[in-house]
């Protein structure tokens with residue numbers, strides 16, 4: 001099997017990890033090959049070369065993983081104290097931190113993102129999530145509630161609530177932030193005492209598997225986390241439908257989100273969904289224009305535009321439109337594209353050939369529908385799945401490129417003339433994940449924040465996230481919240497206990 005050339009500067013631990021002939025899956029604390037013996041390849045998107053061969057989970061492996069998770073829940077994991085869970089989570093955080101160099105490289109090799117983004121974004125955020133949720137197990141508590149019973153006057157009762165784990169949590173995650181998404185689900189799920197089955201995206205299974213090794217090193221009991229790489233329609237669908245799974249946390253396309261809801265109906269699973277977006281990034285003429293120009297660029301092109309929160313609809317107040325769009329297009333034209341491991345690279349490839357084709361077809365539709373191309377608009381020839389950062393103007397709100405999530409480096413820029421106009425256009429979307437607003441006028445900023453229908457509004461900043469801040473969408477961007485204290489609510493269920501004191 002031809003394995004992609006591993007550059008000499010790649011961390012020795014990573015060289016060793018990547019030299020495995022087959023990457024097995026983690027079930028019940030053991031590294032095993034799939035029951036069917038099937039495998040699939042994962043690629044380095046910067047070169048198109050094979051980076052590893054992975055055991056492919058199917059329905060039988062899902063069965064084994066669910067049994068292992070249930071066994072852990074009914075066994076050792078339920079007996080571990082909250083303080084012990086904190087310790088384990090902190091140990092995992094320490095291990096991820098001390099291995100962050102190699103994990104950042106692995107993320108870049110498998111996903112394509114630049115090493116700067118892996119090192120300064122994905123890894124510190126993942127460690128931050130682990131530490132934030134490590135603090136929670138000893139603080140998850142119920143309340144005593146004064147109760148009255150009208151049909152039993154004068155009677156006394158003690159009533160209290162308890163927050164209990166939901167049980168077996170299936171985390172079905174995408175490929176755009178593979179390690180970060182894995183940790184974002186594992187950390188709160190474990191803090192609350194659940195057992196987890198993690199299905200990484202088929203494009204990017206490697207960092208989750210390396211994380212699995214660190215979880216065992218941290219002393220996590222067997223079966224508490226099971227990691228089963230595989231494809232959506234087989235492994236993903238089997239997990240979403242399995243009656244032994246109590247909750248599904250899903251991030252990905254809106255279309256598959258709907259499938260997950262349908263599949264959950266059988267045993268009425270808890271479901272949280274983090275789906276697509278077509279987010280507005282709105283720049284008023286009175287903004288700090290230099291900051292806004294950077295925010296426009298980074299908002300739409302970060303991670304090659306493969307962000308659920310990409311600011312892909314850029315609205316600029318008409319008097320500054322030409323100036324700002326000029327800066328954006330010039331920067332787009334001069335971006336240095338290349339393999340993410342090269343420290344000089346400013347933008348990496350898209351994750352897969354499939355994603356590149358999807359993005360190119362949107363670019364074609366923009367051209368056909370009559371939008372004006374200001375920068376990019378094509379693939380980069382040669383190896384790897386590169387697309388030039390693309391800027392379109394002269395957009396009609398009804399065009400496909402103004403309505404649908406592209407999930408690639410494509411910006412639609414549009415002028416506007418008033419607050420009312422931009423608000424109604426910004427909200428004219430099936431999605432409502434995030435929005436950006438750039439203005440020095442405090443009143444206007446807060447009026448916008450109040451009226452925009454989105455789960456997060458960034459004022460004079462963009463793409464800021466933290467473990468303590470809730471994350472999730474309005475409208476068809478999904479429901480439920482990840483991160484923050486609200487994740488603690490969504491990874492637990494509340495029990496009401498009555499005690500007769502009469």
Ligand code: NAI
Nearest residue numbers: 173174201231232233236237252253256275276308405407
């Ligand atoms: P997808 O929604 O098909 O895949 C996401 C995850 O769901 C993967 O782990 C996949 O294996 C799994 N999956 C796929 N079909 C499934 C099914 N029937 N049941 C259970 N799990 C299933 O996303 P895909 O195909 O990778 O990308 C398509 C588009 O989705 C992108 O162009 C983008 O617009 C959107 N997307 C949004 C993301 C976000 O962060 N909100 C992340 C990834 C994709």
Ligand code: MG
Nearest residue numbers: 232252253256
């Ligand atoms: Mg898909």
